Amino acid sequence: MSKPRDPVAGPDSPEPPFPIRLSGPVIKGFGRGSKDLGIPTANIPADDLSEKHPELTTGVYYGVVALDPKTYHHETSEGSTSTAVVLPAVLSIGYNPFYKNTVRSVEIHIMPALTEPSPTAAGQEGQTKFNRLPDFYKTQLNLLILGYIRPEFDYVSLEALVEDIRVDCEVARESLLREDYKCYIVDSGKTSGQVGEDRAWLVSFD
Numbered sequence: 001m002s003k004p005r006d007p008v009a010g011p012d013s014p015e016p017p018f019p020i021r022l023s024g025p026v027i028k029g030f031g032r033g034s035k036d037l038g039i040p041t042a043n044i045p046a047d048d049l050s051e052k053h054p055e056l057t058t059g060v061y062y063g064v065v066a067l068d069p070k071t072y073h074h075e076t077s078e079g080s081t082s083t084a085v086v087l088p089a090v091l092s093i094g095y096n097p098f099y100k101n102t103v104r105s106v107e108i109h110i111m112p113a114l115t116e117p118s119p120t121a122a123g124q125e126g127q128t129k130f131n132r133l134p135d136f137y138k139t140q141l142n143l144l145i146l147g148y149i150r151p152e153f154d155y156v157s158l159e160a161l162v163e164d165i166r167v168d169c170e171v172a173r174e175s176l177l178r179e180d181y182k183c184y185i186v187d188s189g190k191t192s193g194q195v196g197e198d199r200a201w202l203v204s205f206d
Ligand SMILES: Cc1cc2nc3c(=O)[nH]c(=O)nc-3n(C[C@H](O)[C@H](O)[C@H](O)COP(=O)(O)O)c2cc1C
Pocket: 029, 030, 031, 032, 033, 034, 037, 041, 043, 060, 090, 091, 092, 095, 096, 097, 098, 099, 107, 108, 109, 151, 152, 153, 154, 161, 165, 168, 169
């Protein structure tokens, strides 16, 4: 048996190089996320990553995302909103060793709001149902990467890969629930300071 994983990853406040800003239009991937794994991942171009963020090693990270409200209308209990909603996310940057990709990809799985129950919590009956939104291909996506979770691995089976990604979702959620991370998701109305600046960038679209 492999040993249980830590419930949180990284320090109690983001430390350099985080937060890292990435953005791009949502593009087509290999079509495996939903079909093979039942885990949709929004892929964005990885082209300028090595130039802009050479320090960013391949691996699994957590962060926060916003989608351009001009093309993506997020449904909330109050109806559709015209300002971007900030949501927690877990992402992989790399070559997906399980699939032996030859090009690096950036793939983001968007999770439900932290105020909602987690679909990936341990001990749920049956197969894990990962979060699914209506498709938003071509929509501009802004991402703030806030912390590192683990390296990418190869796996003996698809089930083992899915189970590790389920745990990644829980680790990301617990990590983001800490005060100095939650402030990127929950709008405190604060506009000054670095957090305010990063948050303002996150929800701004041309
Ligand atoms: C949080 C997270 C962790 C992942 N970890 C790994 C990993 O360790 N090894 C791997 O081969 N792929 C990993 N993946 C990538 C999946 O294999 C990938 O999402 C899948 O191939 C879908 O690709 P597609 O978007 O091109 O369809 C991870 C994906 C996510 C969202």
